[in-house]
Amino acid sequence: MIQATDLRVDYDGVTAVEDLTLTIGAGEVFGLIGPNGAGKTSTIRVMATLQQPTYGDVRIAGIDIAEDPGAAHQILGYMPDNPPVYGDLRCWEFLDLFAGAYFVDRRDRRRRVDELIEQVGLTSKRSVLAGTLSTGMKQRLVLAKTLLPDPQVLLLDEPASGLDPLARIDLRELLKKEAARGKTILVSSHILTELSTFCTSIGIMEKGRLLESGKIEDIISRLNRRKRITVILLETSESAVRMIEQFDHVSNVERSGAQIEFEFAGLDQDIVQLLRSLVNAGLPVMSFTERRMGVEDILLHVGAKEVS
Amino acid sequence: MERGVARVTDWLNPLPIWAKCARARLRTKHMLSWGIIVVSVTAFVFLMTYLTSTHRGILNQEEAAKATFIPIIIIQSILLMLLGTGAVASGLSREREERLLDYHRMSPMSASAKIIGFLFGLPVREYFLFLLTLPFVVFAVIKSDFPVAKLAHFYLVFFTSVWMYHMTGMVAGMASSRPRMAAVMAQGMVVVLYLILPRLELVGLRFFEYFTVLPTFWGMVYEEVSTTTAGYQDPMALEMALRYKNVPFFNVPLHSTTYTLLVQGFLLTTMFIIVRRKWKDEFSHPLAKLSALLFYAGVLVFLTGNLWPIVSDRAVYDALLWRLGAPDAFDGSSRIMPVQILTVMMFVFLVVSGLICLLMINVVTPTRHTIEKGLRRAAKLALPRVPYNSDAASSLPVTFMMIGLSTAAAAALVLRADEAGWFFERWPSAAACAPPLLLFAAVMLFIQGVRERFSPRIFLVATFLLWMLPAFACMIIFAAEEAWVPGSYISLPFPPMAAVFATGLFFHETVVGGRSPMAGFTPILPHLSTLAWVGTGFYLMLAAAVQIELWRWKRARIATRLEAPSRNLPLEPAAVVIR
Numbered sequence: 064m065i066q067a068t069d070l071r072v073d074y075d076g077v078t079a080v081e082d083l084t085l086t087i088g089a090g091e092v093f094g095l096i097g098p099n100g101a102g103k104t105s106t107i108r109v110m111a112t113l114q115q116p117t118y119g120d121v122r123i124a125g126i127d128i129a130e131d132p133g134a135a136h137q138i139l140g141y142m143p144d145n146p147p148v149y150g151d152l153r154c155w156e157f158l159d160l161f162a163g164a165y166f167v168d169r170r171d172r173r174r175r176v177d178e179l180i181e182q183v184g185l186t187s188k189r190s191v192l193a194g195t196l197s198t199g200m201k202q203r204l205v206l207a208k209t210l211l212p213d214p215q216v217l218l219l220d221e222p223a224s225g226l227d228p229l230a231r232i233d234l235r236e237l238l239k240k241e242a243a244r245g246k247t248i249l250v251s252s253h254i255l256t257e258l259s260t261f262c263t264s265i266g267i268m269e270k271g272r273l274l275e276s277g278k279i280e281d282i283i284s285r286l287n288r289r290k291r292i293t294v295i296l297l298e299t300s301e302s303a304v305r306m307i308e309q310f311d312h313v314s315n316v317e318r319s320g321a322q323i324e325f326e327f328a329g330l331d332q333d334i335v336q337l338l339r340s341l342v343n344a345g346l347p348v349m350s351f352t353e354r355r356m357g358v359e360d361i362l363l364h365v366g367a368k369e370v371s
Numbered sequence: 372m373e374r375g376v377a378r379v380t381d382w383l384n385p386l387p388i389w390a391k392c393a394r395a396r397l398r399t400k401h402m403l404s405w406g407i408i409v410v411s412v413t414a415f416v417f418l419m420t421y422l423t424s425t426h427r428g429i430l431n432q433e434e435a436a437k438a439t440f441i442p443i444i445i446i447q448s449i450l451l452m453l454l455g456t457g458a459v460a461s462g463l464s465r466e467r468e469e470r471l472l473d474y475h476r477m478s479p480m481s482a483s484a485k486i487i488g489f490l491f492g493l494p495v496r497e498y499f500l501f502l503l504t505l506p507f508v509v510f511a512v513i514k515s516d517f518p519v520a521k522l523a524h525f526y527l528v529f530f531t532s533v534w535m536y537h538m539t540g541m542v543a544g545m546a547s548s549r550p551r552m553a554a555v556m557a558q559g560m561v562v563v564l565y566l567i568l569p570r571l572e573l574v575g576l577r578f579f580e581y582f583t584v585l586p587t588f589w590g591m592v593y594e595e596v597s598t599t600t601a602g603y604q605d606p607m608a609l610e611m612a613l614r615y616k617n618v619p620f621f622n623v624p625l626h627s628t629t630y631t632l633l634v635q636g637f638l639l640t641t642m643f644i645i646v647r648r649k650w651k652d653e654f655s656h657p658l659a660k661l662s663a664l665l666f667y668a669g670v671l672v673f674l675t676g677n678l679w680p681i682v683s684d685r686a687v688y689d690a691l692l693w694r695l696g697a698p699d700a701f702d703g704s705s706r707i708m709p710v711q712i713l714t715v716m717m718f719v720f721l722v723v724s725g726l727i728c729l730l731m732i733n734v735v736t737p738t739r740h741t742i743e744k745g746l747r748r749a750a751k752l753a754l755p756r757v758p759y760n761s762d763a764a765s766s767l768p769v770t771f772m773m774i775g776l777s778t779a780a781a782a783a784l785v786l787r788a789d790e791a792g793w794f795f796e797r798w799p800s801a802a803a804c805a806p807p808l809l810l811f812a813a814v815m816l817f818i819q820g821v822r823e824r825f826s827p828r829i830f831l832v833a834t835f836l837l838w839m840l841p842a843f844a845c846m847i848i849f850a851a852e853e854a855w856v857p858g859s860y861i862s863l864p865f866p867p868m869a870a871v872f873a874t875g876l877f878f879h880e881t882v883v884g885g886r887s888p889m890a891g892f893t894p895i896l897p898h899l900s901t902l903a904w905v906g907t908g909f910y911l912m913l914a915a916a917v918q919i920e921l922w923r924w925k926r927a928r929i930a931t932r933l934e935a936p937s938r939n940l941p942l943e944p945a946a947v948v949i950r
Contacts, residue, residue, distance in 0.1 A: 113473050115654050117740070118747070129748070132652075136477045147469040151395040163387025164478035208474070 064089040064216060064247040065110065070119035072105040072271075079105040081271040083119070087249060092242045092261055095251040097268035103251040104144055106268070107220045110249070111141040123216055140214030144221045144251075146205035150194020154185055154204055157193050158211060165212040179207040184233060198225035206234070210241070217241065219250040235261055291354045292334070296321045297347035306344060310337055321349075387480070388488025389495070392462075396496040409450070409500045416442040417507045436514035437596045443507055444529075444588070450501050451533045455494035456540040456561055457554040462493040463544025464553035482650045486643065490537055521591050528587040528628055531635045535582070536561050538642040542657075545649045574719045575681045575691055577618060578673040581627075581634040590615030590627045619680035619687050634673065641666050656735055656762045660769045663731045667773050670727050675780045678716060682788040688712070709794045714878040714888040717807075721781065721870055725811060728773050729818055736766040736822040742925075767918075770819040774812045781808070799880030806873035806903040813910035814866045820917030824924055841865045855894040859902055869906030876903040 070083040080102040087093045095103050108114040110121050112132040121128050128135040149157055158176040167175050180189050183203040188196060193204060202225050209217065219238075223231045239261050242248055250262070266276035275282055296303055299321050308316050312329030327334060338351050417439050424435035466472045475485055491498075512522060536557075543557040568579035580586055594612035597605035617624040625633075645657040658666065680687040692707060737745065745763020749756060757764045788794040822830050845862035848854050862868035875889045876899050882888070889896060 111473075111477065113476065115652075115744075117744075120751070130752075133479070136479060139477065141473070141477060143470060143473065147471050149391070149395060149471065151398075152391065153394075156391070156394050160387050160391040161474065161478065163390070164475065164480050166479065 066122045071117045073117040092248045094262035094265040101268040102271040138215040140209040141218045142209040148193040183207045217248045294323045295350040389492040392492025436511045455497035456536045459493045459537045459540030460543040460557035461554035532584040581631045586615045620676040621679045663735045671780045711888040795881040796883040803880040806907045810873045810907040813914040816914040824921040863906040872902040
């Protein structure tokens with residue numbers, strides 16, 4: 064659905080995005096992760112047709128956005144970082160403006176505006192001036208505006224940065240719902256917890272470069288050549304440590320009380336063999352688990368160290 | 372079918388944006404506070420004029436009612452032309468600065484609908500305040516029996532001027548990212564349009580006078596206002612009415628209103644195109660190459676149309692002479708020689724058209740960055756070349772066409788003057804005809820080459836060093852040393868000075884034995900031909916050098932830059948900040 068090729072963005076001698084090639088399939092929720100200044104906002108602004116790249120192409124649903132931005136606008140919804148609002152308009156007036164601008168039928172306009180206000184939890188603030196809203200509420204208002212034309216592709220730049228924990232949960236649920244409706248969502252963030260729970264794929268950016276991208280499981284399996292195994296015994300045992308260390312494919316053994324952690328480069332059958340040996344040696348094995356990698360582990364492997 | 376029609380009307384409908392502006396700027400508290408101020412001030416001015424005149428018996432009721440028009444029109448002008456323009460410029464600039472414009476850029480409304488929405492929406496409060504002054508106008512019309520047709524005529528031009536200024540505000544708002552700066556810029560532009568440019572009418576360029584509502588005011592309202600019920604007319608009003616009734620345009624006397632609408636319509640259309648292009652793509656040139664060429668051709672038609680009657684109709688020429696303060700203009704005894712007037716006129720024509728040409732070159736010349744992008748796009752779309760009208764195409768062909776148009780216009784005027792019979796005593800030699808035209812062409816080609824080859828910063832520094840330093844140096848030499856000959860040679864890199872000598876040489880040769888139009892420059896007369904040719908030769912060499920360098924650069928570098936940056940040399944820093 065979104066395809067960026069050889070993207071490069073320069074600002075007066077500073078390269079914000081460099082050689083970025085990225086493909087996001089239809090219906091995916093793609094998390095663009097990276098520290099501040101990694102080039103996420105520039106990438107999203109280029110995709111939203113609001114900025115011209117120095118080099119490279121972006122296609123959205125097959126549309127070359129440089130050649131036909133108007134057609135791209137028909138399917139795009141964009142929410143900027145720290146989204147601005149018209150401070151001198153009431154919340155419903157703000158949404159009504161864009162309902163008109165997106166040609167929502169006059170008879171449906173009021174219903175649609177009220178529906179969205181309710182969806183983002185701003186019912187009590189319907190007639191309040193948007194300028195008086197808190198940052199989080201402004202985010203919700205702009206999210207409602209973004210969802211108003213029911214776009215196929217959502218580009219959300221740091222949508223949760225100003226939200227409190229409860230609002231973040233609401234946002235997550237809302238995005239899950241939109242994703243379930245088949246929308247393609249690109250969401251950027253420098254906060255890992257925001258993305259790890261609902262993204263189907265991720266891209267990691269640092270200093271303008273895309274270090275890694277793809278489905279989370281694919282990245283993990285690519286990085287997971289060495290499995291991290293944790294064994295918990297009933298009591299501390301030196302012989303268990305020695306036995307594990309002597310086994311083939313084992314490295315980096317660490318002991319912490321009755322818990323032993325190590326990396327294992329062998330096949331699944333070898334793990335079974337190791338466990339069998341420990342049990343046959345009469346060691347009191349309480350737990351034997353392979354720790355799955357999360358988004359945070361991927362980041363640590365890939366190198367975006369500045370992400371919170 | 373019905374759906375399709377609804378879709379088209381939605382697309383054209385500027386109402387959502389207008390309604391947004393009205394909601395934001397016409398809240399009851401704003402309307403009340405501003406309304407009270409405007410009604411109070413207008414009522415004060417109205418009553419001061421009306422009651423003072425009638426109670427003191429200076430004017431009768433009818434005349435006093437007429438006299439109130441002028442202060443009311445001034446208030447209306449301040450509201451719509453000054454405050455309204457500021458509101459448009461600062462409003463649009465704020466939208467741009469706060470990135471709210473991005474929302475609109477992405478909405479499916481047409482760019483034209485959005486522009487119209489903002490054009491009438493941003494100054495909606497000023498329109499409302501204008502409405503509050505109308506009852507006073509209505510009272511004055513009824514009381515004074517003022518001809519409604521004349522007033523309607525005046526307000527038609529008043530509103531086209533207002534829209535032109537508001538469009539100027541939009542252009543300023545799109546150009547400046549700081550709201551206050553944009554408002555000051557736009558209001559400054561209005562002042563320049565009103566006070567400075569109209570002065571060019573003294574050399575016959577009346578085009579600039581009609582940027583304002585003043586000619587229509589002098590021609591339509593002032594005459595009426597200053598006529599007493601007993602039939603007495605102020606002589607100044609009579610003169611003004613006569614002067615602004617018609618505008619000689621080529622050999623056709625156009626009605627002042629028609630001419631104003633033509634001029635303002637032309638500028639309004641150009642500014643609309645600029646704003647529309649900027650709206651659709653913030654990074655595009657303000658005008659496409661073809662539009663810039665058409666705009667330049669239009670300006671030349673207006674300028675030539677102004678000068679044509681002066682060089683072909685003795686009465687129009689005498690009227691200009693009288694305007695310049697020659698009281699004996701009409702009896703043929705004036706000491707000012709026609710060729711002197713023509714020299715100044717043609718010099719100003721060359722400088723003004725040259726400045727506009729430079730502006731257009733600056734507008735349509737691509738940066739290196741844009742050229743490279745254009746080449747890559749052409750390669751991507753498998754086009755044989757970068758399209759001629761695209762921003763990335765070289766501005767050299769357009770520059771040549773603009774030089775051709777200027778040459779044609781200047782030649783037509785000079786040949787017409789020659790035909791008229793009272794300007795020239797003889798036709799100058801070919802060696803005197805060439806410098807003005809060659810100099811004009813060389814300066815334009817030099818600027819185009821520097822602008823296209825180097826970054827805007829280098830372009831500015833280079834032109835400043837090359838133009839301003841010699842100008843400053845020669846001024847010091849002229850003032851302190853009175854060394855006219857060396858000072859003149861030092862001044863040659865400054866194009867207007869080179870143009871003085873080039874045009875001076877041409878007209879100097881048209882006189883046989885009598886006083887030369889360059890008589891004021893006696894010490895340099897023996898050097899005139901050398902000065903004209905050195906100045907022209909200097910720019911011809913510069914233009915050739917820059918154009919060859921540009922051609923070499925394009926051949927050497929552009930071909931290697933079609934590959935992705937990571938697979939090739941690193942890109943040079945972008946010449947334009949694309950944010």
